[in-house]
Amino acid sequence: MLKIENLQARIEEKEILKGINLDIKPGEIHAIMGPNGSGKSTLASVLAGRADYEVTGGSVEFLGKDLLELSPEDRSREGLFLAFQYPVEIPGVSTTNFIKTAVNEKRKYQGEEPLDAAQFLRIMKEKMNLVEINQSLLSRSLNEGFSGGEKKRNEIFQMAMLEPKLAILDETDSGLDIDALRIVANGVNQLRSKDNAFLVVTHYQRLLDYIVPDFVHVLYNGRIVKSGTKELALELEERGYDFIKSEADQAV
Amino acid sequence: MQEENEDILEQITTSEYKYGFVTDIEADEAPKGLSEETVRFISAKKNEPEWMLEYRLKAYRHWLTMEEPTWANLHYPSINYQDVIYYSAPKQKVSLSSLDEIDPELRSTFEKLGISLDEQKRLSGVAVDAVMDSVSVATTFKEELSKVGVIFCSMSEAVKEHPELIKKYLGSVVPATDNFFTALNSAVFSDGSFCFIPKGVRCPMELSTYFRINAANTGQFERTLIVAEESSYVSYLEGCTAPMRDENQLHAAVVEIVAMEKAEVKYSTVQNWYPGDKEGKGGIYNFVTKRGICAGDHSKISWTQVETGSSITWKYPSVILKGDYSIAEFYSVAVTNNFQQADTGTKMVHLGKNTRSRIVSKGISAGKSQNSYRGLVSVAKNADNARNFSQCDSMLLGDKCGAHTFPYIEVKNNTAQVEHEATTSKIGEDQIFYCNQRGLDTETAVALIINGFAKEVMNQLPMEFAVEAQKLLAISLEGSVG
Numbered sequence: 001m002l003k004i005e006n007l008q009a010r011i012e013e014k015e016i017l018k019g020i021n022l023d024i025k026p027g028e029i030h031a032i033m034g035p036n037g038s039g040k041s042t043l044a045s046v047l048a049g050r051a052d053y054e055v056t057g058g059s060v061e062f063l064g065k066d067l068l069e070l071s072p073e074d075r076s077r078e079g080l081f082l083a084f085q086y087p088v089e090i091p092g093v094s095t096t097n098f099i100k101t102a103v104n105e106k107r108k109y110q111g112e113e114p115l116d117a118a119q120f121l122r123i124m125k126e127k128m129n130l131v132e133i134n135q136s137l138l139s140r141s142l143n144e145g146f147s148g149g150e151k152k153r154n155e156i157f158q159m160a161m162l163e164p165k166l167a168i169l170d171e172t173d174s175g176l177d178i179d180a181l182r183i184v185a186n187g188v189n190q191l192r193s194k195d196n197a198f199l200v201v202t203h204y205q206r207l208l209d210y211i212v213p214d215f216v217h218v219l220y221n222g223r224i225v226k227s228g229t230k231e232l233a234l235e236l237e238e239r240g241y242d243f244i245k246s247e248a249d250q251a252v
Numbered sequence: 253m254q255e256e257n258e259d260i261l262e263q264i265t266t267s268e269y270k271y272g273f274v275t276d277i278e279a280d281e282a283p284k285g286l287s288e289e290t291v292r293f294i295s296a297k298k299n300e301p302e303w304m305l306e307y308r309l310k311a312y313r314h315w316l317t318m319e320e321p322t323w324a325n326l327h328y329p330s331i332n333y334q335d336v337i338y339y340s341a342p343k344q345k346v347s348l349s350s351l352d353e354i355d356p357e358l359r360s361t362f363e364k365l366g367i368s369l370d371e372q373k374r375l376s377g378v379a380v381d382a383v384m385d386s387v388s389v390a391t392t393f394k395e396e397l398s399k400v401g402v403i404f405c406s407m408s409e410a411v412k413e414h415p416e417l418i419k420k421y422l423g424s425v426v427p428a429t430d431n432f433f434t435a436l437n438s439a440v441f442s443d444g445s446f447c448f449i450p451k452g453v454r455c456p457m458e459l460s461t462y463f464r465i466n467a468a469n470t471g472q473f474e475r476t477l478i479v480a481e482e483s484s485y486v487s488y489l490e491g492c493t494a495p496m497r498d499e500n501q502l503h504a505a506v507v508e509i510v511a512m513e514k515a516e517v518k519y520s521t522v523q524n525w526y527p528g529d530k531e532g533k534g535g536i537y538n539f540v541t542k543r544g545i546c547a548g549d550h551s552k553i554s555w556t557q558v559e560t561g562s563s564i565t566w567k568y569p570s571v572i573l574k575g576d577y578s579i580a581e582f583y584s585v586a587v588t589n590n591f592q593q594a595d596t597g598t599k600m601v602h603l604g605k606n607t608r609s610r611i612v613s614k615g616i617s618a619g620k621s622q623n624s625y626r627g628l629v630s631v632a633k634n635a636d637n638a639r640n641f642s643q644c645d646s647m648l649l650g651d652k653c654g655a656h657t658f659p660y661i662e663v664k665n666n667t668a669q670v671e672h673e674a675t676t677s678k679i680g681e682d683q684i685f686y687c688n689q690r691g692l693d694t695e696t697a698v699a700l701i702i703n704g705f706a707k708e709v710m711n712q713l714p715m716e717f718a719v720e721a722q723k724l725l726a727i728s729l730e731g732s733v734g
Contacts, residue, residue: 072688092704
């Protein structure tokens with residue numbers, strides 16, 4: 001589904017990704033872990049197409065297409081979703097209206113008729129239960145005045161509405177208390193299927209107690225320095241990132 | 253990629269003005285320039301009674317003693333008032349016995365603008381007075397309105413048919429001597445709309461005047477007068493467009509509203525005069541004085557404006573709250589792009605007791621434009637318990653434009669409550685990227701964000717206007733994100 005080869009990227013003059021290789025197949029959940037500043041969020045942003053980053057080398061294939069050639073909006077319409085670490089606020093635009101626009105833009109791209117209000121509401125009701133989000137929140141301006149937990153739940157709700165092929169969760173666990181974390185993880189688990197895949201970016205192991213990954217990769221200094229199964233995450237939890245760092249630094 | 257993104261933004265704000273066509277129609281014009289002769293010429297053209305001519309001459313003589321105001325945050329070369337044509341009327345049959353006899357060329361001009369002069373094609377229950385250059389070419393639904401006693405006609409007709417009302421109210425809210433442009437307008441105004449809602453009548457449809465400048469080198473000086481008698485209600489819409497021309501054209505209008513006891517007047521404008529091209533060439537100079545008076549107790553006047561056009565806008569729709577418990581509102585969205593300059597706002601003058609006013613102004617600047625809010629809230633000595641709430645929000649697109657706020661507050665009564673809130677924000681790349689990530693292209697994203705920003709004002713527009721206005725906002729800002 002997603003094949004990243006030797007991906008390199010920088011912001012202004014600073015090299016951040018120095019050759020990432022990653023292969024994600026349908027049905028899989030991959031976790032990217034790593035210390036602060038290792039390039040985790042950069043990877044998520046580059047895949048989504050944020051303009052601040054310049055790709056300087058490598059390739060990314062998504063569902064048979066050259067992902068890097070696609071505009072950010074086309075990446076989304078092709079089925080790539082990024083749950084933001086810091087979801088933005090858009091005053092005056094109701095969450096419902098925003099999501100409806102997004103859903104219909106995607107349908108248009110796929111040559112489908114837009115959903116009418118009734119159809120949309122029906123689907124919305126269904127998905128609302130997944131993340132225990134309520135109607136009054138969705139009537140409010142997008143993310144405006146939402147608590148941290150509400151914002152993250154709203155991200156997962158949008159993911160549910162857009163039914164992406166590949167969802168990237170960028171530090172979705174940051175700033176969540178344990179109940180919110182459970183709700184968010186529960187939503188992800190219910191959306192999980194053999195056809196879609198997840199890339200979960202996180203600093204801490206605790207999210208992975210709830211969203212159990214098939215593979216764990218450790219990103220350090222712009223490269224994936226170690227890959228393994230979920231046991232790797234537990235090892236990291238126990239030993240910290242230092243042993244990875246020293247291993248990697250020695251290898252260079 | 254950063255650069256690429258800016259290019260996209262650049263492109264979005266550079267879409268073309270849709271109404272820039274010229275109608276090829278023979279016109280009856282006054283010679284260029286302004287003199288007593290010009291004033292007499294216009295008055296004679298309109299077969300006006302002597303008192304009207306006198307009114308004009310007095311205004312003209314006063315104008316000669318005045319100087320163009322320079323206090324606004326506007327910069328433009330000085331206007332040569334002798335280089336303007338003050339009267340231009342599309343030639344058509346002398347008198348129309350019915351709307352069917354309108355020149356097809358005129359009819360199709362208004363069709364192109366989305367205004368149907370054909371009553372059969374009534375879509376939205378709006379009666380229209382269509383004004384091209386200096387004259388009103390048609391007013392629809394007159395008969396239907398007259399059944400309930402509503403007078404809706406061109407100003408020229410009103411001067412002849414309803415002289416008592418015109419004598420009583422014309423200049424009663426905005427005296428000819430009020431300012432440089434009102435004196436000019438009072439001397440040379442050629443047409444406009446008059447509407448009168450009798451006591452206790454709720455006007456059965458929206459009334460609307462559509463202003464179109466067509467002829468080259470002409471100025472448009474129209475005059476609108478709305479009188480709402482006791483316990484009546486009317487909602488009034490005003491729209492305007494002009495052809496794309498390289499030279500600047502002058503538009504100096506006066507609108508007066510009188511609301512008697514318990515009357516309510518809602519006045520909405522979508523101003524889309526030609527804004528000039530991307531280099532700032534051409535465009536309308538828009539110097540407008542709009543003022544209403546809440547003359548009676550419990551009366552209400554509400555101004556809503558969506559300003560997207562004109563190269564220069566100088567406009568402060570105001571309300572004098574004379575009646576006790578009267579209410580005034582001002583809702584404004586002003587968009588400037590490229591080299592446009594707007595200095596717009598309102599004046600709320602509280603004279604009566606327990607009067608309330610509310611100001612919501614949303615300024616959006618893009619390109620190299622300058623957008624200023626200028627507002628006055630004044631509370632007189634006897635205006636006990638007056639209340640005002642003002643909110644002025646500015647949004648900047650790109651880093652070459654400017655947003656300015658000039659609030660003036662004068663309070664002479666210590667029971668007054670006056671609140672002022674102001675914010676300035678930028679459309680963030682973060683917001684746009686977030687929308688992109690959800691499958692919205694940048695243009696759609698900007699339109700969504702802008703409409704969200706302006707929502708509180710847009711919600712005030714009548715349905716017929718709201719959709720058009722929303723699109724207009726998006727079009728005006730195409731290519732402007734940065």
